[in-house]
Amino acid sequence: MLPVGELKKGTTLILDNEPYVVTTFDFVKPGKGQAMYRTKLRNLVTGAIVERTFRSGESFEPTRLDQHNAQYLYHDGDHYTFMDNDSFEQFTLGEEALGDATKYLIDNLPVEILFFRDKPIGVNIPNFLTLRVVKCEAWAKGDTSSSDSKPATLETGAAVRVPPFINEGDLIQIDTRTGTYLSRVKE
Amino acid sequence: MEANWRLASRQKALWKRAAILQAVRAFFVERGYLEVETPQRIPAPAPESYIDAIPADGWFLHTSPELCMKRLLASGYERLFQICHCWRAGERGSLHIPEFSILEWYRSGTDYHSLMHECEALLPYVARAIGLPNPFYYRARPVDLASPWEKISVREAFWRYARVSPEEALERDAFDALMVSEIEPHLGVGRPTFLLDYPVQRGALARPKPDDPSLAERFELYIAGLELANAFSELTDVEEQRARFTREETYRRSLGRQPYPTAHKFLDELSNMPPSAGIALGVDRLVMLFTDAATIDEVVAFTPEDL
Numbered sequence: 001m002l003p004v005g006e007l008k009k010g011t012t013l014i015l016d017n018e019p020y021v022v023t024t025f026d027f028v029k030p031g032k033g034q035a036m037y038r039t040k041l042r043n044l045v046t047g048a049i050v051e052r053t054f055r056s057g058e059s060f061e062p063t064r065l066d067q068h069n070a071q072y073l074y075h076d077g078d079h080y081t082f083m084d085n086d087s088f089e090q091f092t093l094g095e096e097a098l099g100d101a102t103k104y105l106i107d108n109l110p111v112e113i114l115f116f117r118d119k120p121i122g123v124n125i126p127n128f129l130t131l132r133v134v135k136c137e138a139w140a141k142g143d144t145s146s147s148d149s150k151p152a153t154l155e156t157g158a159a160v161r162v163p164p165f166i167n168e169g170d171l172i173q174i175d176t177r178t179g180t181y182l183s184r185v186k187e
Numbered sequence: 188m189e190a191n192w193r194l195a196s197r198q199k200a201l202w203k204r205a206a207i208l209q210a211v212r213a214f215f216v217e218r219g220y221l222e223v224e225t226p227q228r229i230p231a232p233a234p235e236s237y238i239d240a241i242p243a244d245g246w247f248l249h250t251s252p253e254l255c256m257k258r259l260l261a262s263g264y265e266r267l268f269q270i271c272h273c274w275r276a277g278e279r280g281s282l283h284i285p286e287f288s289i290l291e292w293y294r295s296g297t298d299y300h301s302l303m304h305e306c307e308a309l310l311p312y313v314a315r316a317i318g319l320p321n322p323f324y325y326r327a328r329p330v331d332l333a334s335p336w337e338k339i340s341v342r343e344a345f346w347r348y349a350r351v352s353p354e355e356a357l358e359r360d361a362f363d364a365l366m367v368s369e370i371e372p373h374l375g376v377g378r379p380t381f382l383l384d385y386p387v388q389r390g391a392l393a394r395p396k397p398d399d400p401s402l403a404e405r406f407e408l409y410i411a412g413l414e415l416a417n418a419f420s421e422l423t424d425v426e427e428q429r430a431r432f433t434r435e436e437t438y439r440r441s442l443g444r445q446p447y448p449t450a451h452k453f454l455d456e457l458s459n460m461p462p463s464a465g466i467a468l469g470v471d472r473l474v475m476l477f478t479d480a481a482t483i484d485e486v487v488a489f490t491p492e493d494l
Contacts, residue, residue, distance in 0.1 A: 005277075027280025030371060031407045031417045032391055033363035034237050035278070053368055148196045163192050183189050 001059040004037050009177060012044065012063040012114075015052075019044040019063045019116050023099060028053075044114075044121040047096030066115040067124070072105045080105065082113055082123065091120045101125045103158035104176050130173050130185050131155055139164045149181075193493060200486045203317060204474045208270065210316035211290060211470075214309055220266040220292060225255035227271060231450040234435040235391060239276040239444060241285075247447070248274035251467055253392065254453045256293050257421065261460035268292040270470060281482040282413070284490060288470035295461040298420040299393075299404045302466045303381055306408055306416065307334045310379070310473075317477060325411040325476050329377060336379040341389075344370050344382055353386050362389070374409035381406045392428070393419035408468075410476055418466035425458045 002013055011022045020041040029035045035056040042049050044063075069085040078095035080102065091113060095102055101111075104125055112124040136152035149161040160174060162181045171185040212222065232240040232247050233254055240247035249255075252269050259267055273289045294301065311332045314321065322331040345353045349369040356362040374380040383406035387395055390403025404420035422428050432449065440446050474486040484490050 027278065027283055028367050029237070029278065029280075029283065030363050030366040031414055032235060032237065032389065033366060036364065036367055038367070053364060055364070148199050163196070181192065183192075 002062045004054045004058045004060070005056060007037065007039065007060075012065060013041075013060040014063050015041065015060065018046075019065070019121065020050075021099070021122065023049065042096075042099060044097070044116055045119075047094070063116070065121075066118075067112040068115065070111050070113045070123070072107065072109040072111055072123075074107070075102075075105070082111060084113065093120060093123065097122050100176070100179065103179070104129055104131070104156050104174070106131065106156050125176055127175060127177055128173055128182070129176055130171055131158070133162065133166060133168055133170045133172060136162060136166060136168055138167065194488070197485060197488065200474065200478050200480060201488060203478050204486055206317045207313055207474055207477060208470070210313040211270065211309070213316070214312045215268045215292060218266070218305075220268045221264065223256070223259065223264075223267055223269050224271065225249075225252045225259075225269060227252075227273075229254070231448045231453075233392065233450060233453075234432055234439055234447050236435055236438050236442075240447070241274045241276045242445065250275050251289060252291055253465065253467070254450055256291055256465065257460060257463070258453055258456050260293055260295055260421075260463050260465075261456045261458075265295045266293070279491070281484075282472065282475075284471065284483050284487060286491070287483075287487075290468045290470050290473075291465065293421075293463060293465040295463045297464050298462065299383070299406055299418050299464050302418045302464050303336070303338070303406065306379075306381075306466075306468075307332075307336055310410075313473075314477060319477060323477075325413070325479055326481065328411050330375075330411050330476075331378045333378070336381060337375075338381045338383060339374075340384045341382060341386065342384070344374075348373050357386060357388060362386075371409065371414065372412055375411050375413065379408060379410045381408055383407075390422075390431075391419070392422050392431075394422040394424070395427075413472050413476055414469075415472050415476070416466055416468035419464065421460065421463045421465055423457060423460045423462060425454060428457055429454055 007022050007025055009022055009025055013020055020043055022039055023042050024040040026038045028038050037054045040049055040051050070082045073081045073083055079092050080098060081090055081092045083090050101123055113120050114122045131154040133152045134155050137150055150164055152160055152162040160181050171187060173182040173185055175182055227249050228243050228246050229249050230246045232250055238250050240250050251273055252271055256267055270290050272286055274286050278285050314332060322329045341353050345351055345356060349365040356365050374382060384402045385405045387401055387403045390405055393403035393405035396402045396404055406418050407414055408416040471483050471486055478486060480486050
């Protein structure tokens with residue numbers, strides 16, 4: 001069993017006989033009261049989001065998902081097509097099944113397709129990705145008001161906060177689990 | 188290697204944090220409070236059902252300086268404050284960090300009402316000192332610090348927002364769950380809220396209300412959904428305090444939690460403590476509020492994950 005304290009964003013579990021993935025997770029504790037965990041969970045079959053608060057001490061049945069190595073091919077509207085690397089079979093998944101992953105899909109990206117009872121229900125993308133900055137403001141030297149970070153857009157369309165010294169055209173490494181900047185990548 | 192951006196990105200918040208701490212100190216010095224530093228490693232923490240101290244070389248890192256502060260009150264100190272680090276095992280979330288900073292202040296010869304007045308003076312004082320306008324915004328919600336702040340009893344809040352009495356919620360073991368999901372989101376909206384008069388079972392070290400002993404003179408301060416401070420009219424009844432410690436410690440042990448030795452010196456000296464009031468305020472959360480930070484990670488120099 002999976003104790004609630006060990007859940008993280010991205011953990012999959014069975015709740016009321018349905019598979020869910022944790023999309024947000026926070027530890028909460030009212031003054032001098034019991035610890036609780038506030039979560040948002042995405043149903044891996046229907047895509048529906050539910051909000052649930054669990055008490056510390058609760059635990060879950062972990063989900064057994066089959067994983068196949070695959071790559072991202074293309075998208076048509078909000079349908080995204082992937083190819084299984086072994087069988088060359090193609091799968092199409094909707095935006096709701098992919099969640100945040102759509103922000104980081106770039107042609108030929110290696111992914112793992114997740115199967116629940118032989119049905120493709122989602123993908124795992126790499127935790128760390130190197131992507132190009134296509135839009136961000138130039139750094140005005142001496143401008144201390146914006147000295148901490150500034151917004152940038154990546155080649156996949158994802159928006160991230162980056163340090164002031166990042167310029168358009170730079171390659172940067174992103175943590176896709178948190179959507180945060182990690183470092184600049186030298187070319 | 189590239190400079191550590193996570194550390195660098197907090198610089199503006201840390202400047203604000205330092206200014207906030209200086210203003211807090213100035214406020215209490217102006218009001219004749221003595222700043223003290225009590226030991227952070229102690230032999231016997233106050234037993235509390237849902238707070239776990241971290242063992243340290245046979246003793247424990249304190250979860251609050253409360254017991255030492257009260258021993259000073261009991262020995263004749265009248266106005267005390269302390270800003271220090273405290274440790275609570277396993278508490279990590281967007282508003283929690285296991286090693287955090289607390290501001291506690293204590294006054295003899297008074298009760299929790301005067302602490303509400305002092306909160307109403309302290310926060311605007313600090314906000315002015317760091318140049319914050321009034322009202323200001325926290326996470327896009329306006330906060331007006333002008334007095335008077337909202338006061339709502341725990342009973343009223345449970346009825347209004349959860350349609351149940353606090354007693355029934357306690358009986359159903361739903362008190363904390365309802366507090367988190369139904370009540371806290373409504374507190375401190377627009378202006379700060381004092382949530383006061385807890386069921387005595389949730390009174391910890393607070394004294395019962397003279398006109399209704401089923402309630403404890405305890406309040407929590409909420410601003411924009413953030414729980415900022417917890418205060419008591421201090422319990423000075425030694426036998427009642429001893430009984431509550433025994434009850435809490437028995438409960439802790441029944442849950443398999445780390446057993447604590449009894450805080451004998453505190454209990455022995457409590458009989459000398461004059462009527463007093465004391466409050467603990469989360470410094471990191473105060474900095475979050477005044478810097479519009481979404482998480483506690485943004486306002487500390489290092490999180491555990493950065494170490």
